Amino acid sequence: MSLTLAQFNDLSQEVAIAQLLTCCTSKSWAYKLADARPFADVDALLASSDAIWNKVQNDEANLLEAFDGHPQIGNVASLKEKYRNTQSSAAHEQSGANDAADEVLEALAKGNRDYLDKFGFIFIVFATGKSAQQMLDLLLARLPNDRATELANAAAEQNKITRLRLTKLLGNAETSK
Structure with a gap:
């Protein structure tokens, strides 16, 4: 609406x-x-x-x-769907992601699971215009953070x-x- x-x-x-x-x-x-x-x-x-x-x-x-309002991306099949199915998503939100390598998608799925296990909530990022590789890079950069830092990062991304x-x-x- x-x-x-x-x-x-x-x-x-x-x-x-x-x-x-x-x-x-x-x-x-x-x-x-x-x-x-x-x-x-x-x-x-x-x-x-x-x-x-x-x-x-x-x-x-x-x-x-x-954060619970976001779908959890935890497996390669759902990532392939997200990054390869441009017909159900706006093209600008998928820029560069349609040709994501399986290795990147698998690493992103593993990173999402590791993030959830470490912090107790899913990885939140303003994804519009980001490729799967960029998302992976951001996830890996944030994974070493402590929980308080990640809550603040995720809150800022949620606001975007x-x-x-x-x-x-x-x-x-x-x-x-």
Whole structure:
């Protein structure tokens, strides 16, 4: 569903929260952002989203709830599907990933399992425009981190994903940022 900002502002609280939960599955974030309506423009909505996320991310339970909204990529078959099936994904989100080598996909699947085992949550990264190799490189660079560092990294990546999803929800409305 794509909405105008005016339509979003006019949604019932329940429907607004449901729409926001498609962007980020942290209920605390969604409830607070729905409560902050109406927004004058998309930039105001994004700024409010950022401010609310900065507050709610201080509670690890909110972070984990948001991270749980992402599919876990844990096997080579699902990675092949993700990186080779351009018909079900936007081309710009798959740039360079269609010809990912099986070795890269296998390493990415193993890295995802290692990450989950070490940190207790899945690897979160703003994947738009990244190839499988770039994703693997980022995962391997972050794997040596401690849990607190990774929670902060994943929270920052989650916010990028949320901002993209919000702009898509609002029909890619123009922003000044």
